[in-house]
Amino acid sequence: xxxxxxxxxxxxxxxxxxxxxxxxxxxxxxxxxxxxxxxxxxxxxxxxxxxxxxxxxxxxxxxxxxxxxxxxxxxxxxxxxxxxxxxxxxxxxxxxxxxxxxxxxxxxxxxxxxxxxxxxxxxxxxxxxxxxxxxxxxxxxxxxxxxxxxxxxxxxxxxxxxxxxxxxxxxxxxxxxxxxxxxxxxxxxxxxxxxxxxxxxxxxxxxxxxxxxxxxxxxxxxxxxxxxxxxxxxxxxxxx
Numbered sequence: 001x002x003x004x005x006x007x008x009x010x011x012x013x014x015x016x017x018x019x020x021x022x023x024x025x026x027x028x029x030x031x032x033x034x035x036x037x038x039x040x041x042x043x044x045x046x047x048x049x050x051x052x053x054x055x056x057x058x059x060x061x062x063x064x065x066x067x068x069x070x071x072x073x074x075x076x077x078x079x080x081x082x083x084x085x086x087x088x089x090x091x092x093x094x095x096x097x098x099x100x101x102x103x104x105x106x107x108x109x110x111x112x113x114x115x116x117x118x119x120x121x122x123x124x125x126x127x128x129x130x131x132x133x134x135x136x137x138x139x140x141x142x143x144x145x146x147x148x149x150x151x152x153x154x155x156x157x158x159x160x161x162x163x164x165x166x167x168x169x170x171x172x173x174x175x176x177x178x179x180x181x182x183x184x185x186x187x188x189x190x191x192x193x194x195x196x197x198x199x200x201x202x203x204x205x206x207x208x209x210x211x212x213x214x215x216x217x218x219x220x221x222x223x224x225x226x227x228x229x230x231x232x233x234x235x236x237x238x239x240x
Contacts, residue, residue, distance in 0.1 A: 002042055003051045004028055004063070004123075007102050009141040011055045012222065015174060019089050020052065021061055021134040023127060027087025031103060032070060032119040033112050044068065044123060060132055067124040073099075074116025084122060090177075101144070136176065138206075138214045140183060143170040151182045154197050166193065169223070173211065180206045183215045185223060192225035 006016035006028065019025035035043070044050055044065045052061040076084055077092065085095035104114045112118075143151070148170060166186040173181035173196075180202050186193040196215055198206055212230075219225035 002044055002048060003053055004044075004125075005053070005055075008055065012218075013139060013141045014054055015139050015141075015176075017052065017054060017060065018134065018137070018139075019176075020063070020127065021130050021132070022136075024089040025087065026125060027084055028123050028125070029084065029088070029099065030121045030123075031107060031112070031114070032121050033107070033110070035121040049128065050125065060130070061127055062129040063125040064128050065123055065125050067122075069122055070119050071122060072116060073114065073118040073120050076120065087124060138180070138211060139174045140171045140214060140218045141174065143172040143182065147172045147179065147182075150179070151197070154182065154200055171218075173214075175206065178202065181211050183211075183218075185219055185225075186231075187223065187225070191227045191229050192219050192223055193229045193231050194219060194225075195231040 006014075006020065008014060008016065016025060046065055046068055048065050050063045050065060051059060052063060053059055071080070075081075076096070081092045081095070085092040088095050088098075090098065100114065107114050107118075151170075166188040169185045169187070171183045171185070172179055173183060179199060181196055181198045183194065183196045186195075194215055196208075196211060198208060198211070216228060219228055
């Protein structure tokens with residue numbers, strides 16, 4: 001069975017799959033050094049049907065490959081670059097920055113360098129079957145250092161104090177491509193403490209109650225939070 005797996009920051013990040021199911025993403029790109037390591041039965045040809053699964057191995061859709069070609073990373077520019085970026089539901093600048101972020105360190109860990117000569121396999125596709133209704137959801141994903149720096153401007157106190165004995169985990173919350181909120185979890189042997197803050201630029205455009213429910217579910221399902229304690233959550237308490 002041929003399949004495509006879409007990148008995510010962790011095993012719960014299904015943002016790219018959501019874009020595919022909504023018809024927004026019609027291109028996927030893979031460094032050739034990784035593509036070459038795929039089993040032959042997982043490599044695609046034009047016209048072939050490919051099965052799409054979630055990271056939990058749930059079959060969500062079928063795609064048909066409409067075009068495949070190779071291109072150096074440095075040549076993803078101009079008209080061809082704009083076409084690839086449009087299929088990735090982004091601008092060309094966003095495409096370049098997003099793929100430097102998602103590929104550079106991972107390639108380095110595998111002993112390769114991402115540079116202008118790195119060969120990329122580009123696959124264009126169209127959705128044939130979708131087996132579930134597509135719901136625009138909030139996605140909680142591990143925060144990057146850049147996002148942590150942005151978050152400090154949202155708060156009036158220092159969140160990143162490592163002197164605390166509890167283990168601290170920082171997450172960014174996205175809705176589609178928008179960075180809408182931040183969640184911090186602190187865990188010790190007994191409790192999980194949760195704090196959130198909305199992006200002030202999106203105040204009133206994102207439901208704080210929906211955010212808290214999502215954050216609670218994530219803590220219980222992913223962090224094994226048996227005793228969950230809210231920190232600084234007066235706004236949410238009034239909405240319950």
